[in-house]
Amino acid sequence: MLEKALARSIRLICLGGVTLGMSAAFAQTATPEIQKVTVTGSRISSPNAESPSPLQVLSSADIAQSGATNLQELLLENPTMGTPSISRTNSNFSTASAGVATVDLRNLGVDRTLVLINGRRVVSGVPGSAAVDLNTIPTDFIERVELLTGGASATYGSDAVAGVVNIILKKNFNGVLADASVGGSEQGDDAKRKLSLTFGTTSADGASNIMGHFGYSRQGAVFSKDRDISAVDQYSEGALTGNAADLFKPRRPYLSGYAPQGYFYHDTGSYTYDAAGNPIPVSTNGSATQAPTGYNRSEFRTIAVPTERYNFATSGNLALNENHSAFFEGNYASTSVTTKLEPFALGSDDIYANGQVPAETFVNGAAVRNPLVPQYLYDRISDTDGDGLRDYFFTRRMAEVGNRGSTAERDTFRLATGLKGTIKDWNYEVYGVYGSTKEAQASGGQVNVLNFRNALQAVPGADGTPMCADATARAQGCVPINVFGFNAISPAAFKYVNAPGSLETVTTQKLIGGSISGEPFQLPAGALGIAAGYEWRKEFSSSTPDALTQAGLNAGNATPPTAGEFEVKEAFLETRIPILKDKAFAKSLSFLGAVRVGDYSTVGNTTSWNGGFEWSPVQDIKLRATRALSTRAPNINELFSPPSQDFPSGLKDPCEGVTATSAGARDDACRAAPGVNANIAANGAFSLNQSDLQGVSGFNRGNPGLGEEEGRSTTVGIVVTPRSIPSLSKFTFTADYFKIDIEDAIVSTPRQYALDSCYGGGNTSFCNFITRRPAAAGANSAGSLEFIDSAVSNSGGLGTKGVDVTVAWADKVGPGRLNARLAYTHLLDGYDIPLPGAERDPWEGEIGAAKDKASLSLGYKWGAFNLTSSTTYIGKSALDNVFLGDFDLAPGSVKVKEKVYNDFQLTYAMRKEVDLYVGVDNAFNTKAPPIISGLPGNTTGAETDAGTYDPIGRRYYLGLRVKM
Known part of the structure; x- marks a missing residue:
């Protein structure tokens, strides 16, 4: 991989067409006070504190002092950010895009957060989505990040x-900066290695420059078994028993019923095997008289997936004359991610539609017993499906096939180039951007269902040795398979049924655009500002699994290929109109407005607009307000995805506990299912076993008939910068109210909502999404949920509102200089509407969307020492209100405690050219709350919400920066 990355890097350097010179330079190390910068969200220049839209800025010093290997790590500390859909700590079970680093402003979804580089779009890192992979953007090449x-x-x-995350890259860099660091957790894992080189040169007149950057980083794995909270399989006691008081109490162990020795179900019961190969009763979690026969999946699961990255970035500007210049920016990223989880859990219903495995085969009209079927089982089974052959059921952990998991190699390339300059006081820019992301994923641990079926149907050969009954299968290399007991599968049988998987994805983005801006004339209060432009964009994405995966014949998720593309042509116009200046109670008053019209090949015409005012009654106070209509066209996955299999967790079956005589609309709807009736008849009340709870599947599908969604946002705020008061001249305060409501939101029907609506909720159309196991599945599983599907539609609504507050101050204190910055968000409302006419489902204050979040950054520089700290606060958070409603509990009544995380870094300037730094993250080893299996928000393998809270613990790092 390194050779490939370097080769691609050399090609990018050649685009600059010059030789890089080296001269002395070094990045700033002290936390700067808030400065005025060009505003994100406008094509017209405006300082930070004068933006009519809320804007927060993170500098290169903030990034350096965080010790972050990936930009996502730092951005997630900002209280405006929600829980990302994909990160290194919540994607071990992802069938694609594991380890990708995404961001989610306001908890409105990653596809509603636009990530830019230098104000221009970036190719997606997730096939079929608009989500950008922040792994591809080197942190040491970033000048600042602007959050609008x-x-x-x-x-x-x-x-x-x-909103927008605009990443501004460094420019006009001279010399060489080397940065190397190592680190890891106090548990001895999560090993971190990082090395970067940034270099550049500028022409003597300062008009031309070129820069380059090479970076390498690696973050090691963290296994579930190495953290006390997740070392053993467990489940919420309250979720199992219905006792709300025990929701956070784990039933531990709560081992899997899919064990390496197999569980076998006959006419009257079940059994398994001990280590000596003797049949014994099933006791999954053990008892007073028997050791557990179940399987601890946590022994093999990963909390944080190991991720390795190579990054190369380059940029340059060539002055053609004093008014015109050419520019380019390019980056290449190669990322490798490995997931690891327990061996595959195979059930006989993965092999046969009805789950019944024949213990015999007809040969010349006579039923011949499979010689691999033990006498103990053969004597206890009969013909249960009427085909004249004895049948049995089984579940088994395929330990001989090996652990499941995948290795994904991703390559992202992006090049932007163009011309910019001035013509008669008008600034112009024309540009083209091309980006592509390719992923090659290889996976293991699955089995070939067709081969497995052939291997299960064995008969005695001429010499009595078992052979596959089907002659065609024998000719193709079929080897009989023995599933009875530990390590019973022979290497030859394993080779025959093994089914390595693969996934190839391609995402491309093409963009051509141009803009002009200027001040055509003066008004009494100042110059009128205008910007206008045009963009053409084409997006393409394809995702192609191997043939067995497409057909669902590897006993795993059936995932068909997805491919699609769209084009859009857009034009925009923006203006800034100064209305008053230097008047009584109007130091300044301006209006900012913009409109964009688009023509999509998928949804047709769209229109977006915004308008805002900024008013300074006096010099030190500014009031600002904006109103905007934004649009989002559906992405390729939402439009073109065929049904793809998923395994949802945390669902509660409404039929659980229903009896033959219980009354109510829910009970009547449940008894209408034959399997539910059979389960009630066998057990007295509808009940679920452990395999039922862990074995629910379903299909997600797109919708080519989708339209665009529209979001209406309002912000009203105040900016206080008391520069006229000497003692407060370094102080800045902002407070902003925000409200975003999205109509016709593109949503996937929530599975729990479909369940509750089908069974007594008054909308039986949702029953079409649900498939239950038949009565023939046996007393233990009859009527249990087999599939719950979800489809995409424009039927939903989505919104949020709240208040953002930021405070910054910097000044000399004692012998050194103190910098302080506080950002705080209070969430007033957050909701989903799954379907028209449905009640709002509020989510503010729930796990992942705490009502109160804050981050505090402090820095003190004294001579050669610079000490910085970062404190992140996540307020008390409740379990999902729909889940609580199933326990007749009020929304917000069951909460996890607030969490505070503290990070520190100390930098020592050993001499002018060398800085030594040491840091600790999660310094006080704050434990993540126990959001255990069975509770909403649980991340499989972590026993908490690993996208919101830190599941790893205290971590240290040591680094060295050398400037030349």
Whole structure:
């Protein structure tokens, strides 16, 4: 991989067409006070504190002092950010895109947060989505990150419904900067290695420059078994018993019923095997008289997936004359991610539609027994499906096949180039951008269902040795398989049924655009500002699994190929109109407005707009307000995805506990299912076993008839910068109210909502999404949920509102200089509407969307020492209200405690050219709350919400920066 990365890097350097010179330079190390910068969200220049839209800025010093290997790690500390759908700590079970680093402003979804580089779009890192993989953007090449919250589609186009993350890369860098660090957790895992080189040169007149950057980083794995909270399989006691008081109490162990020795079900019961090969009763979690026969999946699961990255970035500017210049920016990233989880859990219903395995085969009209079927089982089974052959059921952990998991190699390439300059006081820019992301994923641990079926049907050969009954299968290399007991599968049988998987994805983005801006004339209060432009964009994505996976014949998720593309042509116009200046109670008053019209090949015409005022009654106070209409066109996955299999968790079956005589609409609807009736007849009340709870599947599908969604956002705020008061001249305060409501939101029907609506909820159309196991599945599983599907539609609504507050201050204190910055968000509302006419499902204050979040950064520089700290606060958070409703509990009544995380870094300037730094993250080893299996928000393998809370613990790092 390194050779490939370097080769691609050399090709990018050649684009600059010059030789890089080296001269002395070094990045700033002290936390700067808030400075005025060009505003994100406008094509017209405006300082930070004068933006009519809320804007937060993170500098290169903030990034360096965080010790972050990936930009996502730092951004997630900002209280405007929600829980990302994909990160290194919540994607071990992802069938694609594991380890990708995404961001989610306002908890409105990653596809509603637009990520830009230098104000231009970036190719997606998730096939079929608009989500950008922050792994591809080297942190040491970033000058600053600007977070604009609120709709910005009028300026940047689709996807900027929640806001924009604009990553500004460094420029005019001279010399060489080397940065190397190592680190790891106090548990001895999560090993971190990082090395970067940034280099550049500028022409003597300062008009031309070129820069380059090479970076390598690796973050090691963290296994579930190495953390006390997740070392053993467990499940919420309250979720199992219905006792709300025990929701956070784990039943531990709660081992899997899919064990390496197999569980076998006959006419009257079940059994398994001990280590000596003797049949014994099933006792999954053990008892007072018997050791557990179940399987601890946590022994093999990963909390944080190991991720390795190579990054190369380059940029340059060539002055053609004093008014015109050419520019380019390019980056290449190669990322490798490995997932690891327990061996595959195979059930006989994965092999046969009815789950019944024949213990005999007809040969010349006579039933011949499979010689591998033990006498103990053969004597206890009969013909249960009427085909004249004895049948049995089984579940088994395929330990001989090996652990499941995948290795994904991703390559992302992006090049932007163009011309910019000035013609008669008008600034112009024309540009083209091309980006592509390719992923090659190889996976293991699955089995070939067709081969497995052939291998299960064995008969005695001429010499009595078992052979596959089907002659064609024998000719193709079929080897009989023995599933009875530990390590019973022979190497030859394993080779025959083994089914390695693969996935190939391609995502491309093509963009051509141009803009002009200027001040055509003066008004009494100042110059009128205008910007206008045009963009053409084409997006393509394809995802192609191997043939067995497409057909669902590897006993895993049936995932068909997805491919699609769309084009869009857009034009925009923006203006800034100064209305008053230097008047009584109007130091300044301006209006900012923008409109964008688009023509999509998928949804047709769209229109976005925004308008805002900024008013300074006096010099030190500014009031600002914006109103915007933003649009988001559906992405390729939402439009073109065929049904793809998923395994949802945390669902509660409404029929659990229903009896033959219990009354109510829910009970009547449940008894209408034959399997539920059979289960009630066998057990007295509808009940679920452990395999039922862990074996629910379903299919997700797209919708080519989708339309665009529209988001209306309002922000009203105040900025206080008391520069006229000497003692407060370094102080800045902002407070902003925000409200975002999305109509016709593109949503996937929530599975729990479908269940509750079908069974007594008054909408039987949702029953079409649900498939229960038949009565023939046996007393233990009859009527249990087999499939719950979900489809995409424009039927939903989505919204949020709250208040953001930021405070910054910097000044000399004692012998050194103190810098302080506080960002705080209070969430007033957050909701989903799954279907028209449905009640709002509020989510503010729930896990992942705490009502109160804050981050505090402090820095003190004294001579050669610079000490910085970062404190992140996540307020008390409740379990999902729909889940609590199933226990007749009020929304917000069951909560986890607030969490505070503290990070520290100390930098020592050993001499002018060398800085030594040491840091600790989660310094006080704050434990993640126990959001255990069976509770909403659980991340499989972590026993908490690993996208919201830190599941790893205290971590240390040591680094060295050398400037030349």
